[in-house]
Amino acid sequence: MPSNLAELPSEIYSAILTQVPPDERQQAVLSLSRAIPQSPVPLHHLFECIRLKTSEGVFRLYRRVRGSPEEAGWVKSFALETWTVDADIVVNLASVLTRLRRITLFVGPNFAPEHLEEILKKPREDLLCLSLRFRPYVQKATYYQFLKGAYFDTTLQALARWPSYSLPTLSIVQDPLDPEIARAQRFAQPLVFFHLDVLSKLVCSPCFRSASNFRLRIPSRQVAPFLFNTPRTATALTLLDLSTCHVRSVDVEGLLARFSHLKHLILDGCTIAQGQSHEGDWAAVGKMVALGTVKAAKDREKKLKTWLEGNAARLQTSEGGISQQPVGEQRPGRRIRPGRRGLATATISLRDSPPREAVHVVHHNISVPKIRVLPAAPTICSLSTTLNAHNRDIHTIRTEFQQGWGEGIAQLNAIHRRLYQSWKNGVRVMCISDDQDMEDGFEGLEDIESETLFHDVLCTAPVLCLADSNETNEHAEGCGHAAAIRIWDDAI
Template structure:
């Protein structure tokens, strides 16, 4: 009977074993495949491709072992799909060499420890090298996790200027054809070792009892967490990190360049977790020296957890500049609501303001369009007619009077539905149920208030257009238009009323305004037509008479208000955090005195990774069930 399981295993084909192992999580495939290869007989083996599908580096020296194995097995490098590192003290150049040897990767998750230098990431993301080798054409995800912290005071990184600004800069220099499949980019920095530690205030002289303070003194010697000595022989007290730790990015303008780059235009998921850094100016202020291109035009998910966010105009501007955004995560962000003020009136006012920001994106975009056109219209001559885009001139240069059209003066803008579907605002752990309920209520009050204003604006557009239609001569002048955002209407609607935007196969044509192609004209007024095109707007078809255009406007308003209310009903507000609140662990000792044992260091680092996994997935860990993230 003991031989029966073995006999069954011998009969199973290797393809079946591959299919079974492939169902496991990615970080367990490599270890499980190795264990099966040793347990199963030679007649029933796991294919070599499965060994290399998910590469995980979790101990020092393993990267070099994998590189040597890749050189021995022909075709093994082509089988690797994901690489993840889970260590801080290995040779960073070996890790870079390993990644460069795997051309068909789809996901890279790299830990950047205190031994890594900016030059290592510069070699990894070198645009010239990527263009020359053609590697990573299938790369979909690129994630970096930084832990540059030291256990001893050092200003080496500050004096050298060793910052990782080159990583976003290198990505911004790539073209879309270099990494055509890249959709997710993540820059995560561990919380500083001093996170959560507050300095004890020293009372003024004479305001405390001296005897009581003396009784509370700790007379026993405080041992250092690691056997280190300072430059002048002073020991570092356990847990005492009262010195400046290295930072990852020096100038956040590197994120601005990434936002307006070709690679940034194709990204859908972004994670910027830089503790206590205010990233909003770098994501909303664009210098004139940069190309005038939209910021992250395809962005759907943005995670700014642990950063510093203020309740000012930056956040609504961020949402307005990224209309495709569907999920915003602000877990454990400072600057909004402190732990001591979770029940203060200011907290509830902040939540109502956040609700208005999330629901008012469409209305704010409509207001911006209206203000921009009013500035343009104000500078136009009052009685100067425009030439239709299809107008032609005679040989003598005389203009065809039949092609003269009046300039557009007044416009009505229909606000588009907000695409934002959820807001993650897990600022603090274990909020009482009554506080969660009060937070949700305050947020919903602000959200519903702005939804009502957006619906009222759409209804006002319909009413004003109907009044203009009833007033003799108002619409016949041809100086008024109703415009709608391109993404707010269906593809069928656009094809019905703007067939000139599509080719014979039904594919939307792309062209820049100012050319000679009249087929892409959206409106008889060329200036207004270009204005609409650059802002992804569609004017009401000009060939409709006032009596025919009024029902069309009413139909558009009805569809938009229904969509706005449906999106509002599906919005999710989540006050449960989805990231760790544990302070980062310093892994680097710079002192030459009292060097720690290598094996002891490896054992301690392994314990740190195991404790981190337990704090995330263990009982009572911060990683909650999906059902708890609905608020």
């Protein structure tokens, strides 16, 4: 039985240190090793969570681990929290730290897009969280970056090229420019991202397929349409933070329709809060939030109808007249793709169709089967935003929001009842599959075979939080801010 701390085995020290918060673990190891120099304190805990706040610290760490692959492999979390640093050394350090699970980088004016592209060029299989925070602002006017076309669009392109790894948490934040500094300098600061369509490529990429937490803050830029005007993607996304962006009410509807499992939507400082100071405004917002899945179902119906009509037209052309085969059924001899029960398959492949310029046929009376899509129950649990200026009581606003939500749910249930009658009368009714992100033809759709899916939706209104994420008081219980703090823990 050991009589003092120095005689404890290293496994006991390791078990104790794992109970210490990661940010404090490094200092705890240092204190133990100095207080009990002869004790077998596991030194690998010194390297597990690295947080550097000076340029000198980056150089010292690189000099330490570049010749020691074992110590470099101990580093699981790396945070660079300084705006002035030699970016080339950061690139070299990142190339050595190959087993990282969490990366946080402050990207200041010393960083060029090539630096980040080099860091992210090689996919990282172990990475679970990537946080990039941009502040490229300068004190003196410079046109070097502008003339060079040095925008960080290539950073998002590099991420979009990653294969399908599990990257559940992604944060891309551009710090707003301090208004006082902007007034004093009187010259345009460099942009971080130039073409926002690269966001569409990112959310449709393989690595984003497993993302459950996404924070995207690009001040005053209208980013939402580039996220929801895409094929159905990121079905695992549960938390979305678009604070400081230019987000309109119609964008909220589009986001809720696109991301079918979204639970928390954070819109601090967004334009959705502007002008919402009159009676009835927040009731309209509540109703719109409740009916997000209705928009998703209608959009999917339109795409399916367009696909069926195009299929019928190609079938007429290929057979020289009106086909006797129902559109949407499998043609004899064609291999059936494996999939869920109830999925149909295209009758004619788009790849097999003749060149469009070679066909000069006018089609009349094209008939396609009537297929309806059942709206799902909403999954949203909280909506967080801020009010710039208002003359109404917050409790009144929340009550109005809840009333609007109730009206929306009543309308949703009325749609369910109408579709139930159609289903009983033989109309084909389908639902959007939970785990498929394709929207080509019948892909991602399932036939409804049980009447239980038509039952009334019973769910409470989402939490409406009108406090800024940086405020410590007045947050609504269960709001998205609390969930975001647990995920990122960076006080922004």
